[in-house]
Every structure is written in C-alpha cells, then in structure tokens.
Amino acid sequence: MCTLQIAALGALIKAAVDIPGMSDDDETEIIQSAVEKIVADVESFMPRAYWERIVTSKAVPNAQRELLQSHLFVYYGDKLPYLPYLSEDDERLILHATIAILTDAMGNTKLDDILSQETTSLSLIAIYIR
Numbered sequence: 001m002c003t004l005q006i007a008a009l010g011a012l013i014k015a016a017v018d019i020p021g022m023s024d025d026d027e028t029e030i031i032q033s034a035v036e037k038i039v040a041d042v043e044s045f046m047p048r049a050y051w052e053r054i055v056t057s058k059a060v061p062n063a064q065r066e067l068l069q070s071h072l073f074v075y076y077g078d079k080l081p082y083l084p085y086l087s088e089d090d091e092r093l094i095l096h097a098t099i100a101i102l103t104d105a106m107g108n109t110k111l112d113d114i115l116s117q118e119t120t121s122l123s124l125i126a127i128y129i130r
Helices: 003-014 024-045 048-055 062-077 088-104 111-115 124-129
Strands: none
Touching: 003 024, 003 088, 003 111, 024 088, 048 111, 062 088, 088 111
C-alpha cells in the first residue's frame, strides 16, 4: 500500500478514535503509524494471491473473506498489546477497523473505492462492538 492509501485509511479510522491529551495532528500521526504497522504486518505474512485481491479486480468469495477476517481478529487479539502506546479499546478499534476494511477490499468493492468515500460501507460502530 502506498503512503496516500495509508493516510486515507488512517483518516477513516481516526473518525472513531479519540486519544486523550493529543492534538488533532498528533492523533493523526499516531493512528496512521498504527495503521501502517498493521498493514505492513498483514501484507508480509499474507500470501500474495490474497493480498492482490485488495488492490485488483479479483475478488474473494464472501464466506472465505469472513473466515479470513475472523482468523485475523483472533490472530491479532492474541498479540495484544500489539500497539502498547494506545489504550486497549483504541488498539482493538484500530486493529479491527483496519482488518475489516482490508478484508472488505478483497470483495467486489476495492480499496481505492472504499478510501475515496467519506465513510466506509462498514460501520465503525459495528466494528467497535465486535
């Protein structure tokens, strides 16, 4: 993923995260750094055939995407604290939102389409509740 995509993904997620005592610019930097770390980690271990479905027109069937998403949630849940500079709630929200958006982009709606919207097709509140 390029820097602009990381920034756009961070901006979508930032709408649901408030880090106490931080300015807006500092929050943006912290969230983008967290998103960049998660994306780099997911990309590094995910087979190229899956990762390409995020950025190309190829799609993964819904059932397979949902299974992958649930496995990624468990995988990262077991690694907590993964981002020790965040509260547990903010860390879970950023992890879940990033993973949900990446796996959503493996379907018929591609990452650039998701990132070009002011809000995602996924409800960040629903992600938080998970």
